[in-house]
Amino acid sequence: xxxxxxxxSGKGGVGxxxxxxxxxxxLAQAGQSVVVVDFDVGLRNLDLVxxxxxxxxxxxVNVVQGDAKLTQALIRDKRCETLWLLPASQTRDKDALTExxxxxxxxxxxxxxxxxxxxxxxxxxxxxxLAMRFADxxxxxxxxxxxxxxxxxxxxxxxxxxxxxxxxxxxxEKHLLLTRYDAARAARGEMMKxxxxxxxxxxxxxxxxxxxxxxxxxxxxxxxxxxxxxASPVARAYVEASRRLLGEDIPLTLPExxxxxxxxxxxxxxx
Amino acid sequence: MSFLGFxxxxxxxPAARDRLKVLLAHERALGGDxxxxxxxxxxxxxxxxxxxxxxxxxxxxxxxxxxxxSILEIDVEVPLVLAxx
Numbered sequence: 135x136x137x138x139x140x141x142x143s144g145k146g147g148v149g150x151x152x153x154x155x156x157x158x159x160x161l162a163q164a165g166q167s168v169v170v171v172d173f174d175v176g177l178r179n180l181d182l183v184x185x186x187x188x189x190x191x192x193x194x195v196n197v198v199q200g201d202a203k204l205t206q207a208l209i210r211d212k213r214c215e216t217l218w219l220l221p222a223s224q225t226r227d228k229d230a231l232t233e234x235x236x237x238x239x240x241x242x243x244x245x246x247x248x249x250x251x252x253x254x255x256x257x258x259x260x261x262x263x264l265a266m267r268f269a270d271x272x273x274x275x276x277x278x279x280x281x282x283x284x285x286x287x288x289x290x291x292x293x294x295x296x297x298x299x300x301x302x303x304x305x306x307e308k309h310l311l312l313t314r315y316d317a318a319r320a321a322r323g324e325m326m327k328x329x330x331x332x333x334x335x336x337x338x339x340x341x342x343x344x345x346x347x348x349x350x351x352x353x354x355x356x357x358x359x360x361x362x363x364x365a366s367p368v369a370r371a372y373v374e375a376s377r378r379l380l381g382e383d384i385p386l387t388l389p390e391x392x393x394x395x396x397x398x399x400x401x402x403x404x405x
Numbered sequence: 406m407s408f409l410g411f412x413x414x415x416x417x418x419p420a421a422r423d424r425l426k427v428l429l430a431h432e433r434a435l436g437g438d439x440x441x442x443x444x445x446x447x448x449x450x451x452x453x454x455x456x457x458x459x460x461x462x463x464x465x466x467x468x469x470x471x472x473x474x475s476i477l478e479i480d481v482e483v484p485l486v487l488a489x490x
Contacts, residue, residue, distance in 0.1 A: 279421075280421050280424065280425055283425055284425060284428065284429065284432075287429050287432070287433070288432070291433070320418065322416070323416030323417070323418045323419065324415075324416070324417060324418060325418055326418045326421050326422055327418065330418065330421075330422040333422075334422070334425055334426060334429060
């Protein structure tokens with residue numbers, strides 16, 4: 135049965151688009167058929183992160199408004215043949231989307247693939263509420279930083295109140311993905327630890343992605359980080375998260391503190 | 406950062422965690438809906454208006470959440486003529 139998953143956070147810049155692309159590619163590589171939908175109407179970026187920016191002809195708004203067929207707007211990934219992208223419009227504003235129209239497109243996507251991943255825009259406005267509206271499960275992306283955790287808490291409240299699943303008195307499955315985590319700084323007490331964030335947000339942990347230069351490199355080159363460098367710790371964290379989404383019960387690989395020059399020279403571990 | 410500062414780096418994470426806990430306890434007390442007071446005001450106004458004419462400005466709803474208790478304050482000013490009948 136197909137699943138609709140929203141990737142959301144409230145706050146901008148925490149890694150929603152990186153996560154949507156990385157989890158989409160990881161699920162596709164596991165043999166699932168996946169469509170990643172960019173809901174950030176007016177500020178699309180998923181196309182760029184996935185390296186498909188020159189292949190966009192039609193977009194989500196065209197399909198919602200009936201100006202293009204779904205098959206005309208879907209872009210198949212060049213590296214991974216079960217991965218598709220439905221880009222957002224760059225020119226329209228967020229009011230171009232309607233609930234009925236989005237619902238129709240989501241139904242069509244459900245019929246043709248295993249996973250529909252909705253990459254939410256930041257904020258709690260229409261684009262964000264429509265991205266979560268039809269979801270069966272949610273990945274809440276947060277950084278171990280006060281404003282991100284506060285906004286994540288707010289988004290969790292919205293997921294419990296404003297989604298179809300919540301209104302139908304089902305509990306929407308929610309997972310936390312902690313990104314940009316720096317284990318060394320957490321060990322030194324400069325950054326909240328994983329357990330601190332888990333205690334505050336109180337939703338199950340899907341994975342922890344370490345702060346890493348690989349994320350920028352992958353987006354520079356237009357590749358989901360899981361496809362760009364599968365051996366990197368970031369890619370492995372996303373692949374692990376995707377396996378948990380597929381129902382595997384695997385232990386969490388915690389990011390190792392990155393050692394500085396002195397630490398490497400003397401073999402000292404951060405406290 | 407001073408030379409001394411390098412060795413006495415501040416442990417700011419506990420402060421972040423504690424501030425968030427206090428803040429979110431307050432924000433969740435509002436039921437996740439910051440417009441609750443506005444919604445209540447509209448609904449109370451509508452309920453009263455069914456039975457007597459009332460000035461929309463004369464219904465004030467305030468919601469204050471404190472550490473131990475939250476107070477919902479509803480202040481309705483009823484027109485003098487109707488109040489005396």
